[in-house]
Amino acid sequence: MLTVEHLHKAFGPLVAVDDVSLSLEPGTLLGLLGPNGAGKTTTVSMIAGLTAPDGGAVLIDGARLSGDTDPKKRRIGLVPQDLALYDELSARANLRFFGSLYSLNGRALNAAIARTLELVGLADRERDLVRTFSGGMKRRLNLAAGLLHDPDVLLLDEPTVGVDPQSRNAIFDNLEVLKHQGKALLYTTHYMEEVERLADRIIVMDHGRVIANDTLAGLYAQVPAVAGERPSLESVFLTLTGRSLRD
Amino acid sequence: MPFIPLIAMVRKDLVIFFSERRSVIVSFVVPIAIASFFGVLFSGPTAGHQPRIAVAIVDQDGSAISQAIVSGARADATLAVATPTADAARESVKRGKIGVAVIIPTGFGDAAGHALFGAGEKPVLAFAYDPSHTAELAMVRGILTQHVMQAVSAEVFGGAQGQQILTQTLAQVRSSSMADEDKRALIQLMSAAQSFYDRQRTGAGSSARPRGLTMPYTANEEPITAGSNIAYNGYAHSFGGMAIQFLLFAMANLGIEMLVERERGLWNRLRSAPVSKTTLLAGKAASGTIISLAILLVAFAFAIVVFRVRIHGSVAGFLGVSIACAFMASTFGLLVAALGNSPATARGVTTLAVLMMVMLGGAWVPTFIFPEWLQQFTVVIPVRWAVDGLDAMTWRGLGFASALAPMGVLLAFAGIFGGLALTRFRWQQE
Numbered sequence: 001m002l003t004v005e006h007l008h009k010a011f012g013p014l015v016a017v018d019d020v021s022l023s024l025e026p027g028t029l030l031g032l033l034g035p036n037g038a039g040k041t042t043t044v045s046m047i048a049g050l051t052a053p054d055g056g057a058v059l060i061d062g063a064r065l066s067g068d069t070d071p072k073k074r075r076i077g078l079v080p081q082d083l084a085l086y087d088e089l090s091a092r093a094n095l096r097f098f099g100s101l102y103s104l105n106g107r108a109l110n111a112a113i114a115r116t117l118e119l120v121g122l123a124d125r126e127r128d129l130v131r132t133f134s135g136g137m138k139r140r141l142n143l144a145a146g147l148l149h150d151p152d153v154l155l156l157d158e159p160t161v162g163v164d165p166q167s168r169n170a171i172f173d174n175l176e177v178l179k180h181q182g183k184a185l186l187y188t189t190h191y192m193e194e195v196e197r198l199a200d201r202i203i204v205m206d207h208g209r210v211i212a213n214d215t216l217a218g219l220y221a222q223v224p225a226v227a228g229e230r231p232s233l234e235s236v237f238l239t240l241t242g243r244s245l246r247d
Numbered sequence: 248m249p250f251i252p253l254i255a256m257v258r259k260d261l262v263i264f265f266s267e268r269r270s271v272i273v274s275f276v277v278p279i280a281i282a283s284f285f286g287v288l289f290s291g292p293t294a295g296h297q298p299r300i301a302v303a304i305v306d307q308d309g310s311a312i313s314q315a316i317v318s319g320a321r322a323d324a325t326l327a328v329a330t331p332t333a334d335a336a337r338e339s340v341k342r343g344k345i346g347v348a349v350i351i352p353t354g355f356g357d358a359a360g361h362a363l364f365g366a367g368e369k370p371v372l373a374f375a376y377d378p379s380h381t382a383e384l385a386m387v388r389g390i391l392t393q394h395v396m397q398a399v400s401a402e403v404f405g406g407a408q409g410q411q412i413l414t415q416t417l418a419q420v421r422s423s424s425m426a427d428e429d430k431r432a433l434i435q436l437m438s439a440a441q442s443f444y445d446r447q448r449t450g451a452g453s454s455a456r457p458r459g460l461t462m463p464y465t466a467n468e469e470p471i472t473a474g475s476n477i478a479y480n481g482y483a484h485s486f487g488g489m490a491i492q493f494l495l496f497a498m499a500n501l502g503i504e505m506l507v508e509r510e511r512g513l514w515n516r517l518r519s520a521p522v523s524k525t526t527l528l529a530g531k532a533a534s535g536t537i538i539s540l541a542i543l544l545v546a547f548a549f550a551i552v553v554f555r556v557r558i559h560g561s562v563a564g565f566l567g568v569s570i571a572c573a574f575m576a577s578t579f580g581l582l583v584a585a586l587g588n589s590p591a592t593a594r595g596v597t598t599l600a601v602l603m604m605v606m607l608g609g610a611w612v613p614t615f616i617f618p619e620w621l622q623q624f625t626v627v628i629p630v631r632w633a634v635d636g637l638d639a640m641t642w643r644g645l646g647f648a649s650a651l652a653p654m655g656v657l658l659a660f661a662g663i664f665g666g667l668a669l670t671r672f673r674w675q676q677e
Contacts, residue, residue, distance in 0.1 A: 048519045050674070068523045078519035082512025088263045100255030101520035145516065 001026050001061060001184045002047070002076075002153045008055035009042055009208075016042040018208040020056070024153065029175065029185040031199030033192075035241050039208040040188040041081065044157050047186070048078045060153070074102055077151030081158045083138045084145070087131035091122055091141050094130060095148055102149035109148075116144035119174055136167025143174060154178065156187045160194065172198060192233040206241045252522045256530025257537065260501070264538055274497045274542050279549050282482065282489035285611070286554060290481030299327035300383050303336035303348040310356030311408045315398035316391070317351075323390060337375050346380030347387045349373070359399045360412035367416075393462055400460040404440050413441055473559030473644020480642050482554035487637035488610030490546035491572060491630055494539040495604065498576040499597040501535050502583030505672075506590045514674050528581060528669055535577025536570070543569050560640040564650030568636035571657035575629050578661045581668035609634045629660040 002024040009017040017039040024030050034040045045051040047058050049065060058065040060072045085094050095113045099105075104112055117123040120140035130138060143159060156175075160168045175198060179185060189195060195202055195216075202219055204212040212219060216233070223231040223239050231239075265271060304320055306313045321328045331339065336348035350373040361367025372395070376384040403409035420433055508514055517527055550556035558565045587593030605611060607621070608630025614622050625631045636653025639645040 045515070048515075050515050050518050068518065069521050071521055073519070073521040076519070078516060080512045080515050080519075082515070084512045084516040086259070086263065086513070088266055089259070093259075093262065097255050097259045098516065098520075101252045101517060101522055103249060103251045105251050 003059040004047060005059065006056040007043060007046055007053050009046060009051065009053050015208050020210055022203055024184040024186055026182045026184050027179055028200040029179055029187055029198050031195030031202040032186060032188040032205065033195060033202060033237060034205035038205040040205055041157055044155050044188060048076060048155055049073055074149055075152045077146040077149065077154045079143050079146035079154065079156045079159050081161065083142055085130050085138060085141060090127050090129055092126040094141065095145060098145045099148040104149060112148045116147045119177065120144045121170060136163040139163045139167055140171060143171060153184045156185060158189055192237060196233050204237060204240050211240055249522060249526060253526055253530050256527065257534040260531065260534030261537065274493055275545050278489040278493040278546050282486040282546065285485035285489065286482035289485055299325060300386060301327045301345040302387050303329045303331050303339060303345050305333045305336050305348065305350045306330065307353050308351050308355040312356030312359060312398050312402045313351045315402065316394050319394035319398060320391065325390060340375050340377050343377055346377045346383035348375040349391060356408060357412065360403050360409060361416060363399055363403055396460045413437060473642060477559060480554065480556050482550050483556045483641035484613060484638055486546050486550040486556060488634055490543045491633050492605040492610050494542040494573065494576050495579060495601045497542060498535050498539060498580035499583050499601055502580035502587065503590045503593050505531065505584035506587050506593055518674055525669065532577045532581060532665060535580050536573045539573035539576040540569060543573060556641060558641055559644030561647035561650060564647040565640035567654045568633065568640060568650050571654040572633040575657045575661040578664035578668065582664040585668040585671040604628055604630045629657055632656045
């Protein structure tokens with residue numbers, strides 16, 4: 001469904017993304033791991049059409065994505081790392097606005113708002129101002145805003161940052177539902193346990209390059225067991241990316 | 248351009264703007280309050296209440312001439328004359344209670360009489376003035392010139408002091424080294440004047456005391472406004488100027504909000520939708536234009552109802568200038584967003600920029616009081632065109648044709664600002 005071919009992006013002398021390729025199928029979740037500055041967010045930005053790549057291509061069902069107004073962008077939903085919501089508006093007004101950007105209106109928009117609010121468990125708070133929401137509620141609404149137009153591909157850029165275990169668990173449940181609905185999910189995170197729980201396949205990036213692209217079992221196999229015990233994903237990650245600080 | 252996203256952008260911005268009570272008060276109530284105050288200052292005197300210039304005259308001479316000067320000044324409708332001591336007069340000027348004090352020194356009358364024909368040294372009339380009231384100094388000096396000339400000439404040609412002065416002056420002229428022909432002509436003139444006033448004194452002529460030299464004309468002052476029976480209404484200018492100032496502040500704030508939205512990652516979500524950058528910025532420009540227009544029209548509606556401001560010119564021209572001004576202001580907001588690095592830095596710079604624009608554009612005080620070079624310079628300030636356009640359509644009562652130039656220039660500024668914003672706006676936080 002989503003194919004990324006040889007993406008390349010440099011900011012001056014800094015190469016942020018270097019020859020990144022990946023593919024994503026319906027009903028699967030691809031975990032994108034990497035230390036800070038690995039190029040995860042830049043990759044997601046290029047797939048979402050926020051940043052123009054210097055080279056390579058993003059394809060949806062084999063058709064190249066190009067330009068701000070490409071209708072194929074409707075098939076992609078973005079859940080950004082930031083809480084991209086208007087605090088001054090109600091949850092419903094936020095969703096109404098974001099849905100309108102995809103030319104949804106009337107009954108279709110109302111139905112989409114009801115569906116997504118129900119999914120993230122905020123139907124009873126739809127008329128409350130977002131500024132009154134907790135961090136976890138905002139994260140869930142952030143997810144709902146990316147789902148309004150019923151995209152086939154959902155890009156989730158660290159969607160659980162700063163939320164409590166209950167909200168995180170609720171978001172995981174939402175993602176499981178979406179996966180079962182046949183959505184293709186690309187999920188970037190720093191939390192190893194999240195990809196261990198959710199991902200069907202994992203890509204590890206470092207210094208802008210893909211250094212591993214495998215299933216969870218395949219990644220475990222890359223690091224020898226110690227004293228007969230299976231290594232943790234974190235130890236696999238540190239083995240692949242090293243222990244030097246990146247900030 | 249997709250219609251639904253554009254309408255959604257506008258509606259969202261309007262809802263956010265009007266949900267913020269503080270921004271509504273600052274944008275709508277504050278300009279009305281300040282414009283009302285400026286309107287009082289610039290409306291001029293009301294009928295029958297001509298303001299008078301407070302002036303102190305210290306008569307240290309006590310001569311017939313100096314007393315006549317004081318009497319003349321007292322009778323002048325433009326002056327409010329007090330006659331304190333010299334020290335008290337200076338103290339009043341120092342404290343700002345009066346703008347000008349005039350000191351008529353001892354011997355002024357005699358010296359002025361002799362100096363009238365150039366035969367004696369000119370006496371000094373001292374003006375002590377408040378340096379913040381230089382305009383009043385010029386006016387008092389002009390008015391006193393008239394009264395001094397009248398008093399001195401009347402006395403010289405008719406009064407007892409003048410008779411003595413004339414006799415002395417005739418003797419001085421006869422013994423002077425002047426050319427004989429000139430001397431004869433001057434003596435003839437002075438003798439003729441003397442005999443003319445002698446006849447009046449002895450009853451052969453008119454019984455009235457000579458009036459002396461007076462202004463050889465009277466002035467007919469006609470304010471040129473929208474019509475012969477329409478008085479100038481200073482509120483028209485002050486409300487236009489203040490509304491423009493505050494709609495510029497509102498739009499600068501709109502630009503700063505765009506920077507905040509960028510910091511919060513909202514533009515990423517907007518741009519992930521299949522909507523062009525032009526549509527996104529057009530939505531901002533449209534909502535900004537509507538808010539600016541509302542600020543302008545609400546301010547004028549208040550002025551029309553409360554202060555009887557009227558659109559004496561073209562209503563279509565007034566609306567045209569208002570819309571062009573609102574559009575210019577909204578694109579100015581976009582420019583703020585395009586050039587600003589962060590909300591904090593943009594806030595300080597735009598406050599300065601708006602204040603400079605409204606000050607130089609004549610929104611506070613009309614540009615005609617600026618120096619000539621500054622008046623010419625301010626044509627590059629869009630506010631100047633907005634203020635002049637609104638003045639033309641309100642109290643000046645000019646037709647639609649006079650609105651075309653301001654509208655055209657304001658739209659040109661809007662095009663430049665909008666174009667720069669579209670090319671310079673950084674959509675992602677760096």
